[in-house]
Amino acid sequence: MNEILMNMGAEKRDRIINSALMEFSKNGFKKASTNKIVVEAGISKGLLFHYFINKKGLYDHLEKFSIETVMKNITDKLNWDESDFFERVKQIVLIKIQVTAQYPYIYDFMIKTYENMTADDIFEYRENLSPGLLQKVYTHNIDYSKFKDSMDIKKVTQIIQWSLEGYGKDFYDKLQKTKEPINYEELIEDFEKLICILKEAFYK
Amino acid sequence: MNEILMNMGAEKRDRIINSALMEFSKNGFKKASTNKIVVEAGISKGLLFHYFINKKGLYDHLEKFSIETVMKNITDKLNWDESDFFERVKQIVLIKIQVTAQYPYIYDFMIKTYENMTADDIFEYRENLSPGLLQKVYTHNIDYSKFKDSMDIKKVTQIIQWSLEGYGKDFYDKLQKTKEPINYEELIEDFEKLICILKEAFYK
DNA sequence: ATGCAATTGACCACTGTGGTCAGTTTTGTT
DNA sequence: AACAAAACTGACCACAGTGGTCAATTGCAT
Numbered sequence: 001m002n003e004i005l006m007n008m009g010a011e012k013r014d015r016i017i018n019s020a021l022m023e024f025s026k027n028g029f030k031k032a033s034t035n036k037i038v039v040e041a042g043i044s045k046g047l048l049f050h051y052f053i054n055k056k057g058l059y060d061h062l063e064k065f066s067i068e069t070v071m072k073n074i075t076d077k078l079n080w081d082e083s084d085f086f087e088r089v090k091q092i093v094l095i096k097i098q099v100t101a102q103y104p105y106i107y108d109f110m111i112k113t114y115e116n117m118t119a120d121d122i123f124e125y126r127e128n129l130s131p132g133l134l135q136k137v138y139t140h141n142i143d144y145s146k147f148k149d150s151m152d153i154k155k156v157t158q159i160i161q162w163s164l165e166g167y168g169k170d171f172y173d174k175l176q177k178t179k180e181p182i183n184y185e186e187l188i189e190d191f192e193k194l195i196c197i198l199k200e201a202f203y204k
Numbered sequence: 205m206n207e208i209l210m211n212m213g214a215e216k217r218d219r220i221i222n223s224a225l226m227e228f229s230k231n232g233f234k235k236a237s238t239n240k241i242v243v244e245a246g247i248s249k250g251l252l253f254h255y256f257i258n259k260k261g262l263y264d265h266l267e268k269f270s271i272e273t274v275m276k277n278i279t280d281k282l283n284w285d286e287s288d289f290f291e292r293v294k295q296i297v298l299i300k301i302q303v304t305a306q307y308p309y310i311y312d313f314m315i316k317t318y319e320n321m322t323a324d325d326i327f328e329y330r331e332n333l334s335p336g337l338l339q340k341v342y343t344h345n346i347d348y349s350k351f352k353d354s355m356d357i358k359k360v361t362q363i364i365q366w367s368l369e370g371y372g373k374d375f376y377d378k379l380q381k382t383k384e385p386i387n388y389e390e391l392i393e394d395f396e397k398l399i400c401i402l403k404e405a406f407y408k
Numbered sequence: 409a410t411g412c413a414a415t416t417g418a419c420c421a422c423t424g425t426g427g428t429c430a431g432t433t434t435t436g437t438t
Numbered sequence: 439a440a441c442a443a444a445a446c447t448g449a450c451c452a453c454a455g456t457g458g459t460c461a462a463t464t465g466c467a468t
Contacts, residue, residue: 044448155397
């Protein structure tokens with residue numbers, strides 16, 4: 001991270017980052033408003049351009065920051081000895097919850113960014129940061145012999161992936177609309193039920 | 205539909221509708237640009253405001269038009285005698301493909317519109333148009349006894365729904381990036397495989 | 409040829425833009 | 439307390455893009 005940024009208080013830095021991640025993820029680069037970013041972050045216009053030379057500088061910083069943050073969390077927190085696919089999945093989800101608690105729009109920002117990239121660009125960019133990491137997440141040490149032999153493993157893991165995304169999205173949408181605080185116990189219990197069904201559906 | 209609109213040529217009308225659906229679905233009401241809509245539609249600024257008094261008038265028309273179009277297609281084309289859940293699913297997907305062929309952004313527009321509504325508003329609006337229709341789509345005549353008894357039917361159908369959405373989204377993303385024409389035979393064959401796996405996973 | 413509807417696009421007042429910079433406040437050092 | 443350096447502010451600017459208008463033109467049926 002930029003040295004000058006490191007000297008900023010962490011709380012203020014995250015306020016700016018989160019405000020910018022939200023604005024860019026909702027509107028893309030061109031339509032995002034630096035005015036709205038500074039208001040939401042509670043800083044002055046001048047300060048933003050003092051830290052990040054211009055709009056593009058801010059965006060570039062966020063692009064690097066977001067993928068680095070996610071990858072660092074995965075590298076540090078994942079238990080690479082775990083061999084059960086669904087336990088691995090649960091860990092990834094837990095990491096996502098933790099990262100999202102600090103940076104609510106970081107995944108949305110990354111998805112929005114990838115809209116304008118080819119699959120090769122995305123792959124290459126991630127590979128440069130930490131070779132093989134994302135490939136390893138769902139392969140390293142995982143015991144795929146637990147799955148029903150008759151099914152195409154690739155399609156099955158895709159279905160599971162889609163289910164997790166759908167579950168997350170629905171939960172998030174409901175959260176946005178009700179605006180009630182999260183009941184984590186209830187959430188985890190409900191999520192376990194989903195995993196249970198998926199296990200029964202796809203494991204031998 | 206508005207009388208004055210009915211007199212317009214169907215081809216030009218669809219060009220305007222599709223252009224507007226795209227712009228609104230990508231940017232929401234406020235950030236959508238009427239300038240871009242008319243350029244994409246290949247008409248003059250004045251003509252747009254001749255047919256739809258102002259931006260809001262255009263948006264309101266699209267809101268009514270999109271839900272009416274989708275509901276009419278479902279009402280007309282669905283085989284209500286079919287009792288197999290996955291056959292029903294296939295029909296819904298087929299209808300969606302047909303509607304999307306004519307109005308590529310109609311579903312995106314509806315999703316974007318629903319972002320600013322509560323669940324109750326959405327339900328009420330749909331109910332007023334055709335009472336009970338959307339509830340009936342996945343219930344009327346469907347034989348749910350084919351599903352494994354041990355699993356919560358509601359969660360299972362959600363998983364299937366999420367899988368279909370994920371499949372559609374991935375397909376559409378790939379299409380946008382490669383820009384190759386659709387090979388419908390291949391697509392249907394591939395889609396059948398997905399249905400096959402889901403059947404094996406959730407049917408007795 | 410006439411009348412009428414369909415269609416155009418230059419034009420307008422206005423909003424919001426990214427970025428600047430002279431000035432103020434805060435901080436740390438002596 | 440005195441000073442300098444760093445952090446920070448917000449009024450200000452030129453300009454791009456906005457929704458909407460309307461006098462003028464075109465196309466078509468009679």
